[in-house]
Amino acid sequence: MVAVNDEVGGGEVGGDRTGGDPFEGIEHSSDFAAVPDAFQRLWTPHRLVYIQDGQQPEESDCPFCLAPKMADEKALIVARGTHAYVLLNLFPYNSGHLLVCPYRHIATYDEATPEEIAEIGSLTQVAMRVLTEVSHCDGFNIGMNQGRVAGAGIAEHLHQHIVPRWALDSNFFPIIARTKAVPRLLGEVRREVADGWPKDEN
Structure with a gap:
């Protein structure tokens, strides 16, 4: 699972999430209840090792x-x-x-x-x-x-x-x-x- 913010470089990330989504399985920040801040985040779960x-x-x-x-x-x-x-x-x-x-x-x-x-x-x-x-x-x-x-x-x-x-x-x-x-x-x-x-x- 990878999480991304709504905007990276000014564009929407996640594609068409109504079906046929090429980013299926990627968490999107708009899917959660939160107030966006000014920071972009790159989630790196592979570093758990x-x-x-x-x-x-x-x-x-x-x-x-x-x-x-x-x-x-x-x-x-x-x-x-x-x-x-x-x-x-x-x-x-x-x-x-x-x-x-x-x-x-x-x-x-x-x-x-x-x-x-x-x-x-x-x-x-x-x-x-x-x-x-x-x-x-x-x-x-x-x-x-x-x-x-x-x-x-x-x-x-x-x-x-x-x-x-x-x-x-x-x-x-x-x-x-x-x-x-x-x-x-x-x-x-x-x-x-x-x-x-x-x-x-x-």
């Missing part, structure tokens, strides 16, 4: 614990620090989508030591500089989803997202088609970011 039970790996299978034991190319690691490391997201929102993870298997930011917090912060700063240099991005989304209810895909191992953004890089494709167009291969991006990482920062 991030907050339902049974979606978390066992600690022995945690990808953020296993990655540092692998070769950098295999694990998509671009830099290793003393308390934390940086790797590419295997399922990126954009090319160059990085994750900063502590080596320790901790779930939330308040469990991190001062040393881990400091290194996560410094690695984030370096990552921003490197991505700006090698990919010429215009901005970033940076943040942590804490817990399954907040949308963390791997909720039991703390990780910070660094998503490079470019002007006009957003469209409806990921929501409507459940597909994200990522124009560059992971291995290529990993090499570029790793090569651009300051050697004295490792």
Whole structure:
């Protein structure tokens, strides 16, 4: 079931709902008792997978614990620090989508030591500089989803997202088609970011 507002881009959505409706099965806001507001909404029920039970790996299978034991190319690691490391997201929102993870298997930011917090912060700063240099991005989304209810895909191992953004890089494709167009291969991006990482920062 998908819900839409009455107007998207100024036009009626839903077609002829008296019969032969090509949008049959789509909820329409005019079908409910409510007073419309000024906001448009895109409903994304497929994201429920991030907050339902049974979606978390066992600690022995945690990808953020296993990655540092692998070769950098295999694990998509671009830099290793003393308390934390940086790797590419295997399922990126954009090319160059990085994750900063502590080596320790901790779930939330308040469990991190001062040393881990400091290194996560410094690695984030370096990552921003490197991505700006090698990919010429215009901005970033940076943040942590804490817990399954907040949308963390791997909720039991703390990780910070660094998503490079470019002007006009957003469209409806990921929501409507459940597909994200990522124009560059992971291995290529990993090499570029790793090569651009300051050697004295490792």
